[in-house]
Amino acid sequence: MSPWLAALAAGVFCGLGFLLGDPVVRYAGSLWASVIAQAVGALAAGLAFTAVRSKGKTSASEKAPWWAYLAGLPAALTVVLATLTTNSEIGLSGTLSLMLLGQVTFGLAADQRGLFTLAKRQPTMLDFFGVLTIMTGSAVIIFFAS
Amino acid sequence: MLFMIILAFLNGLAVSAGRVVEARLAKARGAIAASSVSHLVAFAALLSLALLVDGSGHIAILGELPRSSYLAGVASAAFVALSSWALPRVGALRGILLLVAGQMLFGALVDAASGRIKSLPMEILGVVLILAGVNILHYAGRRP
Numbered sequence: 001m002s003p004w005l006a007a008l009a010a011g012v013f014c015g016l017g018f019l020l021g022d023p024v025v026r027y028a029g030s031l032w033a034s035v036i037a038q039a040v041g042a043l044a045a046g047l048a049f050t051a052v053r054s055k056g057k058t059s060a061s062e063k064a065p066w067w068a069y070l071a072g073l074p075a076a077l078t079v080v081l082a083t084l085t086t087n088s089e090i091g092l093s094g095t096l097s098l099m100l101l102g103q104v105t106f107g108l109a110a111d112q113r114g115l116f117t118l119a120k121r122q123p124t125m126l127d128f129f130g131v132l133t134i135m136t137g138s139a140v141i142i143f144f145a146s
Numbered sequence: 147m148l149f150m151i152i153l154a155f156l157n158g159l160a161v162s163a164g165r166v167v168e169a170r171l172a173k174a175r176g177a178i179a180a181s182s183v184s185h186l187v188a189f190a191a192l193l194s195l196a197l198l199v200d201g202s203g204h205i206a207i208l209g210e211l212p213r214s215s216y217l218a219g220v221a222s223a224a225f226v227a228l229s230s231w232a233l234p235r236v237g238a239l240r241g242i243l244l245l246v247a248g249q250m251l252f253g254a255l256v257d258a259a260s261g262r263i264k265s266l267p268m269e270i271l272g273v274v275l276i277l278a279g280v281n282i283l284h285y286a287g288r289r290p
Contacts, residue, residue, distance in 0.1 A: 015248070064175055114223035121239075138272065144264070
């Protein structure tokens with residue numbers, strides 16, 4: 001599979017998760033909705049992992065640094081912070097666009113510095129152009145269309 | 147107001163940091179294992195917080211929810227597995243932007259299908275810009 005398509009498909013699954021989880025958010029609030037989604041997610045991925053391992057298809061077995069196991073903490077923090085800011089004066093549009101800016105800033109820093117042991121990459125002018133185009137398109141949808 | 151602006155920006159940093167750390171775990175243990183661990187840790191943290199601030203009152207709703215709502219977690223598991231596999235291969239910045247693009251395009255499609263659009267021309271403009279941006283990033287990635 002092309003990693004490009006995989007990254008795009010991941011974004012689609014993320015959106016699908018929000019769509020499917022929406023009734024739970026309305027019913028129980030975003031905190032409990034996230035608790036349920038994370039529980040089911042852990043179970044689903046755990047079952048998939050067991051199935052793949054029983055077929056002997058796991059290739060990676062390197063030792064991971066201890067902090068890599070804390071990957072879920074930022075995800076948990078995100079739920080709490082997004083609930084706070086969405087319900088404040090900056091609202092959903094403000095929250096989404098500022099989060100987008102934060103995501104791009106971190107992505108840029110991660111590439112340039114090789115943060116968390118990712119490979120160092122120097123973004124090209126073309127990268128910046130692509131980033132700007134996607135951010136503009138997202139801002140148009142967030143502020144004027146949805 | 148300024149505090150909330152800073153908080154939302156920091157939240158964006160946290161989102162990307164989570165993706166990159168998941169990608170590091172995936173490199174060592176595989177993408178599906180990384181997805182499972184990430185969800186498990188987030189579940190433990192959020193459950194503790196929910197019980198702390200809200201008590202156990204909402205646990206009773208588990209049986210009353212529509213079955214389809216549980217699929218949100220399955221979608222989330224697929225999302226993390228795919229993103230942590232793809233991110234090191236395309237780079238953090240491009241990977242994160244592709245995630246955003248996929249999410250925005252799906253959202254636009256859902257909004258269009260459910261008639262929740264304020265302005266169709268603006269929606270189309272946004273979608274065209276995002277698709278153009280994805281192609282530019284793809285082209286940038288193929289150049290030596």
